[in-house]
Amino acid sequence: MNPLVEIRDLKVEATTDAGRRVEIIKGVSFEIAPGEIVALIGESGSGKTTIALTLLGYTRTGCRITGGSVCVDGRDMAALSERERAKVRGVAVSYVPQSAAAAFNPAQRIMDQVIEITRIHDLMPPAEAEAKAVDLFRALSLPSPETIGGRYPHQVSGGQLQRLSAAMALIGDPKVVIFDEPTTALDVTTQIEVLRAFKSVMRQSRMAGVYVSHDLAVVAQIADRIVVLKGGVIQEIGATAQILSAPKHPYTQELLAAFAPPGRIPAQVTSPEGAAPRPVLELTSISAGYGKLQADGTPLILAVDKVSFKLERGRNLGIIGESGCGKSTLARAIAGIIPPSSGTIAFDGKPMAPRAQDRSADELRKLQIVFQSADTALNPAQSIADILGRPLAFFHGLRGVARDTRIDRLLELVHLPRALKHRLPSELSGGQKQRVNLARALAADPGLILCDEITSALDTVVAAAIIELLKDLQRELGLSYLFISHDLTTVQAICDEVAVMYRGVKVEQLPADQVGKAGGHPYARLLMSSVPKLDPSWLDKLERDPELVAAFAKR
Amino acid sequence: MAIDAANTTTASQRRAGYRFNLTGWISLIVILTWALIAILAPYVTPHGISDIVDTDYFGPMSRQFPLGTDYLGRDMLSRILFGARYTVGISLAATLIACCIGVTLGMAAAVTGGWFDTALSRFIDALSSIPSKLFALVAVAGVGSSIPVLMLILGIIYTPGSYRFARALAVNVNTADFVTVARIRGEKLSYLIRAEILPNIIGPVLADVGLRFVFIVLLLSGLSFLGLGVQPPEADWGSLVRENIGGLPFGSPAVMAPSFAIASLTIAVNLLIDNLPQKIRDRSE
Numbered sequence: 001m002n003p004l005v006e007i008r009d010l011k012v013e014a015t016t017d018a019g020r021r022v023e024i025i026k027g028v029s030f031e032i033a034p035g036e037i038v039a040l041i042g043e044s045g046s047g048k049t050t051i052a053l054t055l056l057g058y059t060r061t062g063c064r065i066t067g068g069s070v071c072v073d074g075r076d077m078a079a080l081s082e083r084e085r086a087k088v089r090g091v092a093v094s095y096v097p098q099s100a101a102a103a104f105n106p107a108q109r110i111m112d113q114v115i116e117i118t119r120i121h122d123l124m125p126p127a128e129a130e131a132k133a134v135d136l137f138r139a140l141s142l143p144s145p146e147t148i149g150g151r152y153p154h155q156v157s158g159g160q161l162q163r164l165s166a167a168m169a170l171i172g173d174p175k176v177v178i179f180d181e182p183t184t185a186l187d188v189t190t191q192i193e194v195l196r197a198f199k200s201v202m203r204q205s206r207m208a209g210v211y212v213s214h215d216l217a218v219v220a221q222i223a224d225r226i227v228v229l230k231g232g233v234i235q236e237i238g239a240t241a242q243i244l245s246a247p248k249h250p251y252t253q254e255l256l257a258a259f260a261p262p263g264r265i266p267a268q269v270t271s272p273e274g275a276a277p278r279p280v281l282e283l284t285s286i287s288a289g290y291g292k293l294q295a296d297g298t299p300l301i302l303a304v305d306k307v308s309f310k311l312e313r314g315r316n317l318g319i320i321g322e323s324g325c326g327k328s329t330l331a332r333a334i335a336g337i338i339p340p341s342s343g344t345i346a347f348d349g350k351p352m353a354p355r356a357q358d359r360s361a362d363e364l365r366k367l368q369i370v371f372q373s374a375d376t377a378l379n380p381a382q383s384i385a386d387i388l389g390r391p392l393a394f395f396h397g398l399r400g401v402a403r404d405t406r407i408d409r410l411l412e413l414v415h416l417p418r419a420l421k422h423r424l425p426s427e428l429s430g431g432q433k434q435r436v437n438l439a440r441a442l443a444a445d446p447g448l449i450l451c452d453e454i455t456s457a458l459d460t461v462v463a464a465a466i467i468e469l470l471k472d473l474q475r476e477l478g479l480s481y482l483f484i485s486h487d488l489t490t491v492q493a494i495c496d497e498v499a500v501m502y503r504g505v506k507v508e509q510l511p512a513d514q515v516g517k518a519g520g521h522p523y524a525r526l527l528m529s530s531v532p533k534l535d536p537s538w539l540d541k542l543e544r545d546p547e548l549v550a551a552f553a554k555r
Numbered sequence: 556m557a558i559d560a561a562n563t564t565t566a567s568q569r570r571a572g573y574r575f576n577l578t579g580w581i582s583l584i585v586i587l588t589w590a591l592i593a594i595l596a597p598y599v600t601p602h603g604i605s606d607i608v609d610t611d612y613f614g615p616m617s618r619q620f621p622l623g624t625d626y627l628g629r630d631m632l633s634r635i636l637f638g639a640r641y642t643v644g645i646s647l648a649a650t651l652i653a654c655c656i657g658v659t660l661g662m663a664a665a666v667t668g669g670w671f672d673t674a675l676s677r678f679i680d681a682l683s684s685i686p687s688k689l690f691a692l693v694a695v696a697g698v699g700s701s702i703p704v705l706m707l708i709l710g711i712i713y714t715p716g717s718y719r720f721a722r723a724l725a726v727n728v729n730t731a732d733f734v735t736v737a738r739i740r741g742e743k744l745s746y747l748i749r750a751e752i753l754p755n756i757i758g759p760v761l762a763d764v765g766l767r768f769v770f771i772v773l774l775l776s777g778l779s780f781l782g783l784g785v786q787p788p789e790a791d792w793g794s795l796v797r798e799n800i801g802g803l804p805f806g807s808p809a810v811m812a813p814s815f816a817i818a819s820l821t822i823a824v825n826l827l828i829d830n831l832p833q834k835i836r837d838r839s840e
Contacts, residue, residue, distance in 0.1 A: 335739055356739040364741045377732040381754030390750075394740060440736070 003031035004073060004208050005055060005176055011067035012050055012059060012232075024063065025050055025232040032176065037202060037209040039223035039240075041216060041255075043459035044430070047232040048212045052178045054078070055093050055210060057085040073175050090117040094169035098181040100161040104153035110164055111149030117172040129171065136167040139204065140197040159190035163197050170201065177202070179211045183218060187322035187486065188530040195221055195532075195539060214459060216255060217532035220244055221539040228252050240536050256534070258464040278349060279310040280448050280480050281334070281367075286343035288326075288333035289504075299341050303329035305504040306343065311448070314474070316481040318495030318512065320488055320527070326504040327484045331450045334482070335369045348447070365395045368441035372453035374433035378425040384411075384436055385421040391443040410439040413476070414469060431462035435469065442473070448480045455490055467493050488515065488531050500524040579830035585823035589816075592636050593643040600633035605788050613799070613807040623808040625799050631809050634795060635816055641791035642820070645705055646775055650768040652710025657717025658760055662748045664718075665725035666734075676722070683715035691774065695783040705784060709771050720763050724756040758831075765828040769821045776817050792817045 012025035025047045032038050040048040053059060054070045057077035070077040073092050077085060089095075094117070097103040104113055114136075115129040123129070130149065137145035140163040153161060162182055169177050179198070183191040199222050202209055213219050219226060219240070226243040228235040228251065236249040247253045286307050291300025303326040311317045319327045332338040334345055336356030345352045347367060353359050371377040378387055388407045392398040398406055408418050414435040425433055434454060441449050451470070455463035471494060473479060485491050491498055492512045499509040500521065508521040515524060529544060592599060602608050607628045614624035622631035660679075664672040694708045728734065734751050742751075753760075778784040779793030790798060795813035802809045 337735055337739060356741070359741075361741055364739060369736070369739065371732040371736070373732065377736060379733040379751055379755070381757075382750070390737075391740060394742070444740070 004034045004036075005032040005210075006071040007031065007051070007054070007068070008071075009068035010051065010054060010065070010070060010078075012047070012054065012063055013066045014063045016062075023066075023232065025054075027068065028229075028232070028234055029068075030227055030234065030237055032208050032210065034175070034208055035206040036225065037211055037223045039211040039213060039219040039226045040229060041213060041219055041226055042229035043214060043461065045231075046229040048214075048229050049180055050232075051229070052180060052210050052212045053095075055176060055178055056089055056095060087121070090169075090174065091121050091123070091172045092174055093176045093178065094172060094174040096162075096166050096169045096177060096179045096182050099185055100165040100182075101153065101158065103165055104161065106153050108152075109149065110151055110153060110156070114149060114164060114168045114171060117168070121172060123172060133167060133171060136170055136201075137164075139201050140164075140167055141193070142167075142197075157190070159186050159194050162186060162194050166198060166201070170205070170207075173205075174207065176208045176210065179209060179213075181213055184213070184215070188532070189322065189526060191218070191532070192530050192539070192542070192544075198222065199539065215532070216244070216460075217534050217538075220534050220536045221532060228255070244534050244536065254461060258460040278313060279346075280313045280348060281311040281482070282309075282346040282349075283334070284308050284344045284346070286330070286333055286340045286345065288329055288338050288340040290338070293341065297341060303504050304333060304340075307501075307504075307506045308343075309499060309506065309509060311480055311482060313447070313480055314478055315497070316474070316483055316495040318483045318485065318491035318498040319501060320485055320491050320498060321501035322486060322527070324503075325501040327486075327501050328452055329504075330501070331369060331452045331482065331484055335367065335450060337369075361395065365444045366447040367450070368444050368446040368448070369450040369452065370437050370441050370454050373457055374425070374430065374437045375457075377437050378433060378440075380425055382424070383421065384423055384425070384428075387425070387436065388421070388440055388443050391440060395444050406443070410443055413442060413473065414439045430458055431465065434458060434462075434466055438466075438469070438473075442477070446479065448482065451481055451483045451485075453485055456485065456487065463490065470494055488528060500527065573832040575832040576830050578826050579832065582823040582826040582830065585819055586827060589639050589643055589820050589823075593639040596637045596640045600630075600636050602630040602633045604629065604634050604637045604790075606630070613802040613805050613809055616808050622812045625795075625809045626801055631795075631812055634790060635792065635813055638790050638792045638795055638813065639816070641702070641785050641789060642772060642775065642793070642817070645702060645709070645785070645791070646768055646771040648706040649709035649713065649771045649775075650764060652706065653713035653767060653771075654717045654760070654764045656710070657714045657719075658721040658753075659748070660714075661718040661721030661723075662725040662752050662756075663744060665722050665729050666744060666747050666752065679715045679718050682711075683719075687712045687774065688777065691778055692781070692783060695778065700783055700786055702785070705775065705778070709775060712774070713767050713771060717763065717767060721756065721760060724759055725752050728752050728755045762828045762831065765824050769824050772817065772821055772824075 008029050010025055010028045011023060013021050014024050015021050028047075028051060030038070040051060042048045050059070050063065054065060055072055055077065057070070057080055059065060065078045068078065072088070075088060075092075077088070080088070104110070111130060111133060114133045115126065118124050118129040119126070124132070133149060134145050137148055142148055142160055142163055148156065148160070148164070156164065166182070182198070183194050186194060195218065211219060211223055223240050225237065226240050227237050228243065228249065230251050235251045236243065236247065238248075243252060244256070247256055286304060287298060287302060288304040289299035289302040293299055305326075307330060309317065319330065321327045329338060333340045336352070336354065336359060339354035345354070347363060352363055356364065385404075385407055388410055389403050392403050392406050407421055411418055411421060416432060416435050416439070420428065420432070425436070428436065437454070455466050458466065467490065470481065474481070481494065483491055483495055488498075492515070495512050497509060498512050498515045500507050500515070500523065502523045508524045515528060526544065529542065532538060608630050609620065609624040609628035612624065612626050612628050614620055614628065616623050620630050620632065622635065625631050625634060660675060664675050690712060691708055695704065698704050729752065734747065737747055737751050775784055775791065776793030776796070779791050780797045782797060785791045785794050787794070787798070792813040796810060799807065799809035799813075
């Protein structure tokens, strides 16, 4: 059988603002057979999306295809004129973007947008297109397929919108569909539904697919073959089972190793005399939320509802839950950014004021928060030395040489070269920025660091390195972490105990290794069973209690 | 760690350069020339500004008087060169008053929020609801025209726009995590404004300063044209147009020259803002 897609020695160049040309795809070749799903996997910047977009004959602004060919169904997309490419897009090749929310026009009904392709290419009359769309909605197991098209994008959930954008891509009966990280922004319980829907539709229609992702476990469920990319070069191509069980290339092995970080050895920090360990942080029935306070003293939208826990010195507590469960609000309430409406926060046994403004400098110093996105957490206009120097001057009154020495020491602690201190944040990589972000928290000499999804925006390998760093720092400095994440494996790698949150309520708190085991809270079990495994047959074998799913998953 | 290390290139290679196009250069040169003339006016004028040097009025361009003479037979070139002092000086002072007050208050309102923001914003809204030219006319008519009064009035008129602009920008920056981090570190308002907000909005703010300068030049020229601006015998470019309006039927250069001066300055500032040097971002590697 002739391959449906044949990419030969593809080269893509980008022109930087300085006019310098950089080759970002360096001679990539692979092919896709009809009905086959090929996954492109790699860290950010590896060129996986760039390659996928060349199938549409498209390159992002500033980039262009400089060599090789991209034959899709006998036509070389690299050589076609823009007008000819437009004829192919949506009919022979179509695209499912990462963020469906950004891909839909909020001012138009969903149905009009889903059948737009049939209108542009004049494929079929609108009534027929709508009937076909409804069939697709049903195939993608969307709720109330007959009427969902009449809604506006903001009236459906994120997982539904992602499936609707797949319907949009499939309506023109393309031969190849490009999925660009379609489940990355979704919660795990939602991700399963979307993956299942994609898989069954692709199987039925015998379409070929390109699935771009950084998540090996997700790719394992859906792809027939995997292409591992790094720096615009193919590292390894192989059948899914081979890549997962017998990776040949060292980089693939590294990726797999990063996926299953070693578990944490439970902390031995217990008071030797058998006295009760002193909790570093103790929350007593904390409630917090947004909007005006109502008559009974609760905010209009309650995001955290009467959460209590104790965290002992030198130990780590993980908080997991899906988006909207209130875990980030809880961190902000502890830090005093969103003052809790009721309940008390005690630090080192002393109660703290709810608002950060009312806390003493020492209380503020001992409790540091590190945010998810280092891009917005570091002032883009300040050099690294200024960013780290300010808390040193502010909390410790350090000046001049003493401060510079301390900055060097901090950079050393987070394993960054000293030369970096003259750079601006935009001149660092994502992993480096997150290290600076951590170093700034360390500059205050804290007792407890609240880590709010600090590894979520990072590539697997980089995230694993950050987790290792956190462990090192804990050994050296005797810190405690409150580690917030949606990712159980990350949490298990660093925490002694894990609290599961659902809709603002802490449903369960267990030692890390017992989370999700039988006997726990049903939501915790559902959450844990939804985390994709590297086993390619995991999705097909997975059976979830329909009642549980109905009760907890937002779909 | 391996990935981090791969990104470490020499610092010198990353020191970004700036790109500045031809239009930008030309307009910068025009602006600098006028600024230089404003500073050095007494030394570069060929004749005294009040000296009647020609027997004829509305004299044509000649070797002796390159821009002709005005309605009293004074040298037009000297008067324009000296007028630059008033036009550029008063406008610059008014712009600085407007932007310093406006930007500072705007950032403070965005960072503080709450009732302070609401009260200040409503007050500024009230101020900006008064038509600017009318306000200027009434104020000048009431207090009398002098250079400090003109600076102050023009400054006050353009403060609300500057406030709104800076506040809108600062509100965006204020939501960024790094401001939250600084705030829960216990930083004071002045630090938040100076170190966290201002450096991140300075680009658009400077562009706004330039634009506001142009508006002020035009309003000042308008006021002077109406006889409420700079008073004789001194004259800014607006008053020069007004004084010599009688020369219009004769096609006298005395009317045209100051108009061209106003146009050259305002257009140059506008073009400069649109073509400010762009930092070359080169983050690949």
